[in-house]
Amino acid sequence: MTSHPVIDALLAELGADAVITHADSLEAYRHDRANDPNAGTPLAVVRAASTEDVQAAVRIAAREGVAIVPRGAGSGLSGGSSAVDGAIVISLERMRQxxxxxxxxxxxxxxxxxxxxxxxxxxxxxxxxxxxxxxxxxxxxxxxxxxxxxxxxxxxxxxxxxxxxxxxxxxxxxxxxxxxxxxxxxxxxxxxxxxxxxxxxxxxxxxxxxxxxxxAQQPPTTLVAMFPTLAGAMQAVVDIKAAMRPSMLEFMDQVAINAVEDVMRMELDRTAAAMLLVQSDESEAVAAAQIVAIEAFCEAAGATECYATSDPDESEALIEARRMAIPAVERRGALLLEDVGVPLPHLGDLVEGVAQIAERNGVEISIVAHAGDGNTHPLLVFDREDAVQSTRAERAFGEVMDLAMELGGTITGEHGVGRLKQPWLADYLGDDVLELNLRIKRALDPDNIMNPGAVFGPL
The missing domain is CATH 3.30.465.10 (Uridine Diphospho-n-acetylenolpyruvylglucosamine Reductase; domain 3)
Incomplete structure (x- = not known):
């Protein structure tokens, strides 16, 4: 391997066991789950085992003017830990205490x-x-x-x-x-x-x-409701939240229902347009009363099937079905995964608007959501090798974020801006708030070595 002053310094300070430089090994640290096609190739990966290891690597990077990309488990969905060419990736995977x-x-x-x-x-x-x-x-x-x-x-x-x-x-x-x-x-x-x-x-x-x-949480009671229309499911969400605060209120559309059913074979209704998964973890009597009320709201909004259970194994299986939604849809093709949220009264407008965006662009978009707080995950499915499909998906991706902002919502509720959503940050924050963000960034990281390109883009 050709000598490099940064690599030499890392090896001298941290030892060969903590520093990865081989090209094949570096490949595993280039992407997170967003699979950003523009991810770079790092100069080295430091597998830190302590705060002191991180300090040593950061001091070398600061002295040499080299970028740093912090990395956890690589499960991010917005490209926040996508590698940068010539950077040091500082992996925290060994720090597990x-x-x-x-x-x-x-x-x-x-x-x-x-x-x-x-x-x-x-x-x-x-x-x-x-x-x-x-x-x-x-x-x-x-x-x-x-x-x-x-x-x-x-x-x-x-x-x-x-x-x-x-x-x-x-x-x-x-x-x-x-x-x-x-x-x-x-x-x-x-x-x-x-x-x-x-x-x-x-x-x-x-x-x-x-x-x-x-x-510890009380054992929950779980209700599943199937709806023939998206509008009905959205109305039920609003009605439930206006009356109570369940411990879980999740949504899956027809594409997600069918994708999960393909994997888990739970006898979910494949013809349903939407499914709500609702839980109450109050005391037994209160939970029972809440579930009765929730079922009434769902039926009033047009639910064709409601099923409630307090059996822990059945409840866990239903929750697992919701957790499986994203990987199940991912089996249909590459994903561009959104994370937009809106005020709850506009949740139905967002869901219906996303359906229109999908039709207008000729792109399949499935929606799963933490419906109770208006945070949705539109999943854009496309063939990454097809240039036309990729262009349509990228256009639809932007239109979904524009729609969320028009409805008074956010471009990210929990996945972060990362690199994939950075082009929309300025429009979302506005000039004054963006300037405050950048002022803080420059005060703490004047040389822009900490995850450059993520969130704020080029400075």
Missing amino acids: IAIDPTVQMAVVQPGAFNAEVKAAAAAHGLWYPPDPSSQEFCSIGGNVATNAGGLCCVKYGVTTDYVLGLTVVLADGRAVKLGGPRLKDVAGLSLTKLFVGSEGTLGIVTEIVLRLIP
Whole structure:
């Protein structure tokens, strides 16, 4: 291998076991799940095992003026960890430690730990970590923090930022700072902890997280409702949310229903235009009353079939069907995956508008959604090798985001801006708010080495 001063410095500081430079091995770190076709090739990958390892790599990058791309499990869906040519990818996959303190109901977690691992560790002490992305089995807590991930339970329990009490962050000059900590109340100084949640690695690299845990969730009662029309399902969502706050309120359209049925064979109604999955985790009596009311709302909105169960195994199987929706649709072709959200009264307008965009552009778009909080995931299915289909899909992708903004919504609810949605950020934020964002970015990363191109694009 030809000597390179940056690689030589990394090897001298961290050792050969922590530094990857072979071309075949680098390939595995170029893309996240978004499969950005414009992803670059890094100069090296550092597999950090500690905050000190991250600091060493960042200091070398800062000294040499080399870009850094932080990477967790590579499960991101917006190209936020797509590699940059000549950059150092700092992988946090080795940093997997989890420590639970049941007395204060908190966890201290390294960023490479999977969401499901944190849940399991908490559950061993009768506690629960609520944020639950569909990718919980293989997404990292560090990535969840980077994008402020949500999930199926966020309609009642909130998103990642609601559970982050403290962070250790390595800044662009290599300093490690501790923000917040194991305290439920702390208003000393600006809320810098919240600043870094959702910053997608553009301000610093999170190397430790203090999480708030809560008592274990009550066994839920689950209802599935099938609808002959999208409008009926959307009306039921609005009616349910106006009356109560279920612990889960999820939506799948006909394409997603059929894709899941192809994989799981659950005897879902393939002719239905839409399916709602609703849960209540209140006490037994309250949950029973809520499910009766939810069923009445669904039937009034035209549901042709409603099925309720309090059996834990049946409930888990139904939830797994919803979690399977994106990978099941992905079997139909390459995906451009949206993450747009709108105020709940406009959810029906968004769903109907996306259907019109699909028809107008000749592109198949399936929609799954965290319907209870207006966060939808339109899935654009296309053949990546077909130039015409790719062009149509990219055009439709932009039209969906434009529609969301027209309806008072956002271009991303939980997946982050990354690189794929960056061209729409300025229109969404407006000049003044974008300028404030850039001012903060430049203050913390004046040389723009932290994940350049992500979120803010070229500076």
